[in-house]
Amino acid sequence: MIEIRNVSKSYTKGIKSVDGLNLTINNGEIFGFLGPNGAGKTTTIKMITGILNSDEGEILIDGYDIDKQPMEAKKQFGFVPDNPDVFLSLKAIEYLNFLCDIYGVEDRENKVINMAKKFEIYDVLNNKLESFSHGMRQKVVIIGALLHNPNNWILDEPMTGLDPKSSFDLKEMMREHADEGKTVFFSTHVLEVAEKMCDRVGIISKGRLLFVGTIDEAKEQFAKEGSLEKVFLEITQNA
């Protein structure tokens, strides 16, 4: 469970990139975080994961405050950043082993092999990440985020660069994860993905959360006959 309470962040004095954000992502749900470029999605994700500190408010992950109990809070989630270029000099297997050591993962061999086979990168695990394409690096990072079977899964634009099969597999995994009673929080620009997958969505623009609810609620409220795209445009353009 992720609780964001009255969180604000400014990079420049007087301009809030995230303004008084309140949001709760419940266990067992997939939550899609939508918004135009520069809306504050990545800033929010960086604050949830401890990469950035909030100026105001608090963020709790399974009850642990990311600022006050950072180690406990960080153990509760797996994070897939928007840029999968992580330690490119390492071989994929070295990177995954390193993560297993950090998170104290048991039975690492089975977990790594199973997931690598699912994403069809098992045969290349012994190669350096720098030789991988963007999509393959993304797959390695996703595996790394799931190895310790976290209660909360946080993904920043996870579908970018993935081939259709891997994208499908990832969506399946996200659904399975939520069905196990765990939390999936992800940002995306792809409205179709959000529409098909998310139990609830949040739409943010200019740092302010403009809507939280199900897709049906959004359509009902903003454009009864329209697509999610129309709903999205209406909400963000009128902000």
Add this chain to the structure above:
Amino acid sequence: MLKRILSLTGILIKTNIGASMAKQSIGKKKIFTILLLVFAYGYLTFISGAFSYGAISTLMIVNQHSAFISLVCLINIVSSLFETFITSSNVLYFSKDNDYLLPLPFQPFEIVASKINTLLVFSYFSEVFFGLIPLIVYGYLTKASFLFYIFMIIVLIVIPFVPVFLATLVMMVVMLFVNMSKHKSLFQTIGIIMVMVTTMSISIYMTNNTGSQEDLLVVLNQVNGLAQSLYPYFPTLKFASEALINASFVSLLLLVLISAVSYVVMISVSNRIYFKGVVGSSSTGSYSKRKVEKKDFVKGSLALSYVAKEFKCLIRKPVYFTQCVLPSLILPIIMTVTFSQAVGVDELVADSSQITIFDKSGQITFSVLVLICIFMSMYTYISITAVSRDGSSATFMKYIPLPFYQQLVYKCIPDILLTFVSNLMMMTVVAAKLKLPVLAVVLALVIFLIFAVGRSFFGVIIDCKKPRHNFTSEYQVVKSNPSIFYDIVYNFVLLIPSALSLMILSDLPLLVIFLINLLFHAGLSYGFYRYIREKDFKLAQKIF
């Protein structure tokens, strides 16, 4: 067209050197950074000026000072050649800007010309110390006319043309035939090691033959002879030397003409071959077919795993290996080899019994060895770049459940280990050869180890405060990172207490001197550790 080339050249220079450095230094009036730069460049200027002064004065005694001009021209040609070998692969092939440039509507020759101009500008930086300062000293000592200085400026502008083009051409031809996507790291590393071995050999040769003023004269004459023998291969060397020695306008004209023609030829040739090599240099290439085995899943301790990751990332990137690791190893090795080969060392060894009698308890030996070790570690840039080297991966440090301070400590370990081991090797050779008091050597190494810990902590603190993880080429992390001057200054400052210990405390018993040094260095290291531990939240702020 010319405007587009100049504009693109400017951008390439900024992205390769780092515009942020200039912006921060001047725009934000960071006086301390400016002072650091002045100090570092002042130091290099002093070294260059002092060597030139000594060499020219020696040659003037026998009225052969014009040989110095050939020497300077030769050194600049060789340095441009080597430097371009090292930097050209980064600028031409492995820079991230290729991905952005190739799809833009630039004519191929505009990109080629801009890249080659960038390499030329790089060679001008080293020319300041190898060419400009020595020639100014020469002009001053020989009371040269105003015309000499005009000729000097023109010669310094055009003399790197031919060597830069030759090195670039070799690189381009090699790139046509080597599968770079697969072997690029190995290729770069071997190339740079070859350059370093050559430099070492020259250093050893010079040391073996320059014991006295007469020896220096012989070497300078030999170098002059070497320069003359290279005239057929580097015609610009001949014309540059003649233009400066005889104030020959014809030679200067020929030098400019040859350089201009070579520029046109170079652009034309590289326009044909460069793009064949560059397209595909960033491709993924083929994969190793070795599958993972049970032994690949070994569980490791957190500390070992983290330090191993640091070592792998450090050693596998050729730029980091050559710029951060090699200097820590190469300088003590050069010193060790030079010392064991140097002329006069046998006499020194013969006299070492007198030294031992004089310094029976090892007080002087101890302080001198500490001084040498501190000096030797001045060019190790591992900790000072530990966070910056991670680039965009640096955010990883902030979202994993491992305290930030603990990660910083792990990041310091490669620096501490490498500097200590290389100095240990050097000290062992020197101590064995001179039969120095064992206790003094061991105690000096203990102090050096503690110094290395403090220096590493200091470096990583500076890197956190001034991270440089937004780069287009790894080369920028070391070569255009102003933070490394903090490291050099730190070493210089810490030479002072050791020098004072040598001058003031040498009458005290060895163990007392050791304890005073121990308290000082351990206190400093512990102070930095406490800072990292207590301020880790603050230190992490500037990392993305």
